[in-house]
Amino acid sequence: MTDANDDSPDENETESESTVRDVDTEPTEDHPEPAMTAERFRATLEDLGRPVATAGEVARTLDWTHAEASDALDELAGTGGIERTDVTDDPVVWYPAEFAAFVDREHVVVFPERREIVVEHPEQFTRAQLTQFAHLVDSSGEGAYIYEIREEDVWWSPQDHLDEFIGTIRDVLPERAPDLEEWITSQWDRARQFALTTHPDGYTVLEAANPSLMGNIARQQLDDEHLHAPITDTESWVVEGSESEIKRTLYDAGYPVQDQRDLERGAELDVELGLELREYQREWVEQFLDSGAGVLVGPPGSGKTIAALATLAEVGGETLVLAPSRELAGQWRDQLLAHTDLDPDQIGEYHGGEKSIRPVTIATYRTAGMDRHRKLFDERRWGLIVYDEVHHIPSKVFRRSADLQAKHRLGLSATPVREDNKESEIFTLIGPPIGTDWAKLFEAGFVAEPEVELRYVPWGSEIDREEYASAEGHERRQVAGTNSAKLDAIRSLLDDHADAKALVFVEWLDQGREYAEALGIPFISGETRHAERERLFDEFRRGERTRLIVSRVGDEGIDLPNAEVAIMASGLGGSRRQASQRAGRTMRPAGNSRVYVLATRGTREEDFVRQQLRHLAGKGVRLSEAEIDDPTDP
Structure with a gap:
């Protein structure tokens, strides 16, 4: 890209032509300063046959020097007659001001x-x-x-x-697209070729739309661990407990399976919700009840947990809630007691700290997947299983919980995306996505849209720069992420927001410990004892503490509703999901929240953060950039 004045020769000019033209740049009596008007510029565009033009093109058309054209265009832009824009991998282009009226049209x-x-x-x-x-x-x-x-x-x-x-x-489309509609029709039919149903005698049956599908697809992809002998040409008796594996296998073969089983709901559970739902939350619940399964997708702070409680009340059956951590399990208990009429003795927790099964049981994924505990969960006839932070389901540690049987399955996630591209498994095992456009919630004022600012940080020293140059792979990313200049940048931001509640996110434990000592702020990581974590988080929620440094334990679900400032010291974490979750720590109706992302200038960290920010921009989050002055520059 050329600089703002577009003084470089046009790529189609030879070096000699550019040199000759740029020598005589001073006006004389014989060669007065060229004048440019809006009418003359439009006439030039007509000659060029283009709606926009570079300074080089204007110079050639009017037989001016490149500098004369650039100066004249600058002068006309100052009067409002034309406008300019920088185009990636191309010079500055100029266009009539009236074109701007069409720029923002869909x-x-x-x-x-x-x-x-x-x-x-x-x-x-x-x-x-x-x-x-x-x-x-x-x-x-x-x-x-x-x-x-x-x-x-x-x-x-x-x-x-x-x-x-x-x-x-x-x-939405401006015109019909027959080829696209034909492809959609084929995929619609493909998704309705296999179904799991319940036989009158109680066992599960895999049904195919025709004998060829059963013989050439199902029987070829599945074996005796999945299917018993055929019942008919289009029906096979399913081995108990293999339903999830059948879904995964046929999905990988390009055939999603419709789960139409008549599963037991278990014991009745009468629950009343103690608050009013927002309109979009009611839509979530209604859509879920229509399908019987699904994943609620919405930004942090949009009330997915409340919608899940409403779903629990509507289903009216015994419920299992699965969460990634004990902290989240405890928060679920608090939410159930605060917003429903359930008694404390109706709610059980099953994890490392407590083990009790109740009409509503909250467990961690890890505990529910362990062989020694699995029988307890298998024997229960759950009316509903809630999978909090459901994007974990494809991982080996958590996916066993997807085999638990329930009449309804509900997943919750702000961003069900995975860098291993396994998000499809989430919807295959749990249910289809149910969600609302993030921008719609921002505009309605239900969720505060944070302002995200990417700040480029110079190297703190030549030693840091040299260490980065000699490092490779993950070590290189860590050197950029822990650039010593970031500590000063964080200190400055905290000073700028002295009265705000702020979270500082770090990627590495040593980095967190260093910042904690330098700034006098507690550091919470996976190594922090559970009781100490809870104490610090509670103090932050109540406003007794206004600063915390947090590792990845703060990425998911931890309820920090009043964070006004979030500083990402090490970029945005390792994935697009982490980017959304960390930015989401400030997404609450109060508004006026700021997110600062620090990236070392001229490193791969800068490129990586830009890529993650595009994911946030696509959800309607406002982004800006700023440069921190390099103290080593003269």
Whole structure:
């Protein structure tokens, strides 16, 4: 990219031409200063046959020097007659000011073969419709969004009928796309070829749409560990306990399985919710009850837990809540007691600190998956299983809990994305995504949109810079993440927000300990004893403490509702999910929250953070950038 004045020669000029033209830049009586008017500029565009022009193109067309054209365009821009923009990998371009009136208009372009939809400046209606059938791939952060329609987007469609699905697409696209609609129809049919049902005698049956599918797909992909002898040409008796593995196997073969089993709900449980739901939360619950399974997807602070409590009350059966940690298990108990009429003796916790099974039981994934505890959970007929932070399900430690049987399955996650691309397993094992566009919640004021600022930090010393140059792989990332200049940057930000409650997130334990000692702020990590963690978090919630340094234990679900400032010392963690979760620590209705992301200038950390921020920008989060002065510069 050229500099702001576009003084470099145009790429089509030879060096000699540029040199000759730029020598005589001073006006004389024979060669007065060239004048540019809006009318003359538009005439130049007509000659060029383009809606925009570079200074080099204007110079060639009008037979001016490059410097003369650049100066004249600058002068005209000062009067408001034209405007300019910097284009990546190209010089500055100029265009008539009246074009700006069209810049913010919505523009939708469809690429049927790639099944991509590119939308510039989408309206709220368009984004809401797109979330029903497409996956956001990327956002430039400047109003351009790229969506992709994947197989699973059709398979998990919230619509009941194909006509409704295609109708939703037609509401968004500027014109019909027959090839795309044909592909969608094929995927819609493909998602309805296999189903798990319950035989009148009580065992599970795998049904296929035709004998060929049962013989050539199911019987080829599955073995005696999954299926007993065939019942008919299109039905097979399922080995008890293999249902989840059958779903995974056939899904990998390109055939999602409809789970239509008549599972027992277990004992009745009469629960009343003690608060009113927001409109979108009611929609979540209604959509879940229609399907019997699903994953609530919404930003931190949008009330997914409250929606889950409402679902529990509607289902009215014994419930198991699975959480990643004891802290979250304790928070679930607090929420149940605060917002329902359940008595304390109706709520049990089953983890390292306590082991009791009750009508509503809260357990950790790890404990529920252990062989010595598994029988207790298998024997219970759960009406509902709630999977908090459900993005963990594909991992080996947690996926065994997906085999537990329940009439209803409900997952909760702000960002069900995984860097190993296994998010499809989440919806295969638990249920289809149910969610609301983040930007819609921001605009309605239900969730405060944080302002995220990326701050580029110079190297703290030549020693740091040299260590980075000689490091490789993960070590190189750590050197950039722990750049010594970041400590001063954090100290400065905390001073700027002296009266705000602030969280500082770190990636490495040594880094957290160093900052804690230098700043006099407690550091909470996985090594911190449970009781000490709870004490510090409670003090922060109550306002008795306004500063905490937190490792990854603060990424998920920890209820820190009044954090006004979040500082990401080591970028945004290791994944897009962590980026959203850390930014989400400040997403609460109070508003005025700030998120600062520190990245060492000129390193791979800078590129990595930019990529993660695109994920947030695609969700409607406002982003900005700032540079910290290099103290070593003269």
